[in-house]
Amino acid sequence: MRFVTFEAAGQARLGLVEGSEVADLGARTLRDTLRAGPAALAAAAEAAVSAPRLMLDGLTLLPVIPRPGKIICLGLNYAEHAAEGGREKPDYPNFFMRGATSLVGHGRPVIRPRVSEQFDFEAELAAVIGRTVPRHVARGDALGYVAGYSCFNDVSVRDYQRRTPQWTIGKNFDATGPFGPAFVTADELPPGAAGLAIASRLNGQTMQSANTRDMIFPVDETIALLSECLTLEAGDVLVMGTPAGVGFARTPPVWMKPGDTIEIEIEGVGRLVNPVAAE
Known part of the structure; x- marks a missing residue:
């Protein structure tokens, strides 16, 4: 469904x-x-x-879930993306969080803030929790708590992201988290939404092209690791990281600008399209 x-x-x-x-x-x-x-x-x-x-x-x-209880994101969850940023493959997920005011729906403008031109795209899979996950859940049981999946664009304001050791501020500007267009129930997709093509296109040009099987920490392992620390509840969202090809890693860097159109597409999940506008 x-x-x-x-x-x-x-x-x-x-x-x-x-x-x-x-x-x-x-x-x-x-x-x-x-x-x-x-x-x-x-x-x-x-x-x-x-x-x-x-x-x-x-x-x-609107965003698939306009106001999730928690939006937990993973950084550097594809080895080639970690490498293009000069990072080693992580031994533990780089978790950070988004707030609901950063979200925006399919077709609505994603807003480049007036304080920066370093406006970058990140194609990502979003997993939506369907029921409360008990603490210390076994990895083999974890996918039973996922209701379904959607597309996400973890748009980043790169210079603000790098102003502090933690990435939160560069990931939480208003209207910089496209989420949608649809929520696809888990039974429509392979377990963990693994093995799906994932891509981003800027003005029709493919910028990222990979497969969700390349995630370092897949959905089941991510849930098991989070359950060591906190309670995941129905409607919480996990944003599963982006593959290589983002704008900052290109020579010269490619930044989204007002008038552009950014698309995120995941096989079997959907195509998330947003115009870029100025604040």
């Missing part, structure tokens, strides 16, 4: 995608639905049978 979150009359609404149409499931969010329990997605699909239909192309899409 594929779900979208869209805006209508100032409200976030959940929809089930059926071809070019969306079944309007009402004023609720995907996070609310997941927190209702494991059977809630199936119940939503049943409700869609009698729900009103809207054309997908006409909707204003």
